[in-house]
Amino acid sequence: MSDPILSVRGLSKNFGALAVAQSIDLDLKPGDRVGLIGPNGAGKTTFVNLLTGVVKPDEGQILLKGQPIQSIRPELRVRRGLARTHQINTLLVESSARDNIAVAIAERSGYAWRMLNYKKQWRECLDEAQSMLADMGIAAIGDTEVRHLPYGEQRLLEIAIAMALKPQVLLLDEPGAGVPSTEAHVIHDALDRLPAEIAILLIEHDMDLVFKFAKEIVVLVQGAVLTQGHPDEIAADPEVRAVYLGRSRD
Amino acid sequence: MMNDPKNTAPAAGPQMLGGKFSLTWHLLPWVLAIIFYFTAEGYLSLGTQAIIWVLFTMSLDLALGYAGIVTLGHAALFGFGAYCAGIFSIHVTGDPLTGLLVATVLTAALGFVTGILILHTTGVTFLMLTLAILSMLFEFANSAKWLTGGDDGLQGMSIDPLLGVFEFDFFGHTAYLYSLAILFIWFVIAWQIVHSPFGKSVDGIRQSPKRMRAIGTPVWWRLVAIYTISSAMAGSAGGLLAHSTQFVGLSALSLFTSGIVAVMLILGGTKRIYGAFIGAVIYVFVQDYTAKLNPHLWEFIIGGLLIAVVLFLEGGLISLVDKARDGLARLVGKGERS
């Protein structure tokens, strides 16, 4: 049993009168595969935003490798090994797929401030970006401007950019969102190929995907953890079923 | 696996915005500028004005075009640089290079400080703050007569010979070559910057600050950095204006000046270093030529051109050069493209 790499204690946040996070606790250890599910508006994306620092918590503590990070800036959290993908594609649409990854690599490698004398370093970034595309099976799209890419490949690019940061903790916010079910296997495969040692929190509405991927599932309802456990227990839990019954799936 | 040749990115992608610009095309504007010097006797001071506006437009391109910093206060930096150079030449030394360096550094400092203060805002708020800074500087220059000459303008400048040798002559030979040399230096710097990892990240911030934060970019600092560089360049342009005309007027600090430089940039094409060349040169020469025919004609012509470009020529006039270049390449059959 290793120590948790990410540990969340009593994390709370209200948007006005709306409680979107109510004293959430969570531990992620290296290699963990945790699924975070819950109805629309439960606060799943907000939870990711709280972890990455895009949204400031009202209360609570976030420890990354034992260090409190709740008061440091988002970009520093990224540099300490916390990466995320977005539920809605957040890409540089006028740049090529390769450049989208290369700027992330440049940032990670500390080259992103270079203004002069950068040929060799940028070359390295581009080559690494290209090999990441190849690993994802989309080597051919390197030169394509992102706005011309099909949606599914943009979803893969979201994951590739996060991986370019070499994170130790990866937060995936509905990687399959909007991908037609006929193409969902491409996303599944990409998730399966993620390095075993990183800790992953997966938010997903596609139950097949979560239940296959996660070893542990957390159910969030109105900002609070309803229950948490092995996928089989969760699937059999009548309370969880009640929450999901009658919920529109799109 | 990293060195597997099939995983290696091709040399320069087409998205590099002219990264593969062949040497011939790179040389063209400079060769034209030199030819102009030898053939356009009598028009050299107009040529100098054009060069200065190119530099100023290029500085706006870094901020507005590449970084997406939508400012209406760029004249504040231009005018500030001009007054710095002018005042320095009166009270300290008339050596032009020292004066230009001082104007550049001080304007960079102004850009850095104001950038730190206002770059955390966006949109209309930011726009208003840039306007506020511009009008404050304008009012200061207007009222501090003892320093700036107020609305009479700054007079009594005298500029020493360049490098101690070349007098600033009445026909403007020295001023022209001096400005051209400074433009060339800044051009090389700007070209390096926009193709650098730093330049890519700034371009990324323009497209999506949220994406850049998610990869760990210190967005605000990077904007402050590009804004400071842009300010330095605008300050240089202002300094050149002071040196070449040996006069600085309040109009350098006016909103109108901010407007003109924006028009030049949009005419020429944003996010293309050479767009500044085309936009500024066309503006200056069209204005000069048509103003001789009728004092208000140029406003119609420039206005019409601007509308035509915005409506029909995405990418500005430089996209016509791209087309010509592609056409030529096809004719020659080399298939060279960038």
Ligand SMILES: Nc1ncnc2c1ncn2[C@@H]1O[C@H](COP(=O)(O)OP(=O)(O)OP(=O)(O)O)[C@@H](O)[C@H]1O
């Ligand atoms: N910045 C904000 N200001 C105010 N309210 C917000 C903000 N962001 C989210 N909310 C609200 O907080 C609640 C939780 O939103 P969140 O996006 O975290 O839900 P979610 O669980 O990710 O839902 P979905 O499954 O639809 O993605 C919603 O009611 C949403 O409208």
Ligand SMILES: [Mg+2]
């Ligand atoms: Mg969500």
